[in-house]
Amino acid sequence: MQKQARNVGGQELHFSICVFKLETLPNFIDEEISIKWREQKLAYLLIVDFKDYVFITRKNISGIDKLLYEGITLIDYAILNTLFVDSGTFFEKFSLNNTSVAQDSIRGKTIEAIDLKKSFSPYGAGKYVLSSVRVSNYEEKTSIAFNTSRITKFGEKKYLDALLVWAHEVIEKIRNHIHGNSFLDVFATPIEYEAHRDTLIPISFLFNLRKFHEDVETGRLLNCELRLSGVSIRQIPLQRILAALQKVFDVETIAIGTDTAYKLKSSFADDIELALNKKSITIHSHKASNLILTFDNGKNTPLTSYFNYYNEFIINFEDLSLVYTNRKLFKDSKLISYIDNFIEAFNGRAELNSVTSEKGTFTTASTSFTINSIFNFVENRIIHDADYSILDDLGNEWADHIKLKGTTLTFIHSKYGDSQFSASSFHEVVGQALKNIGNMTPSTEQLDTKAVHWANTLNIGGTNTAITRLRRGTNLTDGIAVYKKLLLNPNLKREIILTVNFISRGQLRDRLNKLKAGTPFSEKNQVIQILWLLSSLINSCQENGIGVHIICKP
Incomplete structure (x- = not known):
């Protein structure tokens, strides 16, 4: 692998290239059988020295990243995210990583369109880190992986001379780059x-x-x-x-x-x-x-x-x-500006001030939930006007309560907590909601399977109560039929309701205003986590066309 010189664009550069054959044991074979039972691959490594920049390309070579890139600084994100962008650029593909700490949130996603600038909603985009992008400029397509500074130009195969010319053009573009605003600024931006x-x-x-x-x-x-x-x-x-x-x-x-x-x-x-x-x-x-x-x-x-x-x-x-x-x-500089919007998702209800448990206590004769429990509040204040309502709590649940009313399907998730601003309790109920977003559009087979479970009464901690699963409506068979019909309705409206007693709307507004003002307060860490979790939930629900409401203390 000897260094060679080449003049490209009036600049002398040096490169080294190595091409070799690999023989490896197939990964589906555990032990040596014969020298003939080996896979053969060709590999190459090309390193080009542009003095202040290094261009590296390779194939079928792995396990040497630490050695290969030691001492090399990746191209800054602020350069890459506008390097191939101008007013005529079409954004065809985004690969995104979620920065939310909600364990049931979508960790990453890839979206494509003719031009995402026209079809991608920027709301909540500040919670995502852009991992890679593919852009189209006047029929020339380029993809960029920000974490590795990998730039790929789509098109016909290029041999060494043409490859060196293209690398030279890109590096000159980087050297002379002037940062400007870009549509990609809606995502979380890296800072030093x-x-x-x-x-x-x-x-x-x-x-x-x-x-x-x-x-x-x-x-x-x-x-x-x-x-x-x-x-x-x-x-x-x-x-x-x-x-x-x-x-x-x-x-x-x-x-x-x-x-x-x-x-x-x-x-x-x-x-x-x-x-x-x-x-x-x-x-x-x-x-x-x-x-x-x-x-x-x-x-x-x-x-x-x-x-x-x-x-x-x-x-x-x-x-x-x-x-x-x-x-x-x-840095997600837009998160604070959304605080006023976030508080609008909360609905304070005075009845939750007297709540002392999630479900209460039970006997085999119990037909309802204990007064002063969250479940009792839900059944008397939220699902009381439902056409049909089903209790899906415990087991492989989709929600604690499922409400059908008119053209609206509502999943209700409830959580009791002993301490105010409990981030762990809020994390649990948000996680339950995120995990079950997909179950808001179940198949007929899934509903039929659920119907068998819903025909039973509620068993709590080994006590088989007389609490039926159908909480509102004539009978379960009709309820399942209405459920299936509702899912086919083109005007179906879906919403998620979280019912919690450990958050006060007024106190939360006060703490969020203190966050905006930089005023210290004792629950700061918990409130920050609640804000991040709420942001993640709202973002996921908006992407799926689902409304979000949080019922809490006033």
Whole structure:
């Protein structure tokens, strides 16, 4: 692989290219059979030195990223997101990563259109980080992956000379780039982490498990072992790891002398800490580092090293406009401006001031929920005027109550909490709502299966009560028929109602106004998490044409 010189566009550049053949054991074979039972591939690596920039292209080469890109700085997002954009640009494809810490929210999505500038709603876009984009400029299509600075031009195959000319043109474009406004500014924008590092106070942490899931599904990640000195190796199921890491972890700030530590409140490993390094944030845990992941290429990696390498996590801070993910600090400058809109989703009801439980107490003779319970409030104040209403609580539930009235289908999710501004309780009820958005358009087969379950009375904690599942309407058979007919109605209106007692509309408005003004208050961390969760819920519901209402204390 010898360096060669070439003159391109009047500039002398140097490049090195290596082409070679690979022979590998097919991934569906566990052991050697014969030298003939091998796959053959051709690979190449091309590195071009433009003095202040490096152009790298490769095929069928992996596992050398750390070596290949060490000391190289990726092209700044602010340059890439306007590099191929002008007034005539068509945005054809967005790949988006969600910055929400709601564990049941959509973690990522890809959307396409002839021109997304005309069909994509910018509301709530500030919660998404743009991972990649494909644009069309006068029939020339280009895709950009922001996290890796990968630029791809669509078209016929180019050989070395033409490839070098194209690389030279792109680098000249980068060198002479003048930043301007772009439609892509509606998404969360990256800001300089180093400039804000000393003021960052983490409050919540979520592992982004998409890469982990992908490695498990493709067979790249084989297993996990717990390795302790002097103790025999123990296999830990990968599904157990996934289940333990899929929740949102609160971050506790701990003073250690003059230093500050940020520790995750986790039962998975009680020594996980965040390190706010000079260039990035990483996790450290002596206990979790004893969990060793094994990959199909024979490589072993501690669990913490795996997540640090890919930086696959999302962190929220006391500054509610900031979020950290994919080795970058992002700012959603529009979140605060939406506060007044968010409060309109809340409806204060005085009856919830006297609520003392979620369902109350029961006997086998019980036919209704205890007075002063949230479920009793729902049945007497929300579903009282329904044509049909079904209790779907417990089991594989879609909602606590399902209400059918006219052309409206309503899923009602209820949650009781002991403390005001309980972010964990709000996270639970929002998660339930997000998880069941897809069940608002069930198939006929799903409804028929549910009908069998709804024919039973409610069993609570082993007590088989006399509380029927059909709470309003003539009979269950007619109710299912109305349900099926409603789903086919072109004027169907869908809505979600959250009923909670641990939030007061007036107090929440006061705390949100204090957030806007920068005034300190004791529940700041909880209110920030509630705001992020609410933003995620409203955004997901708007994307699916669903209305959102939150009934709480006045």
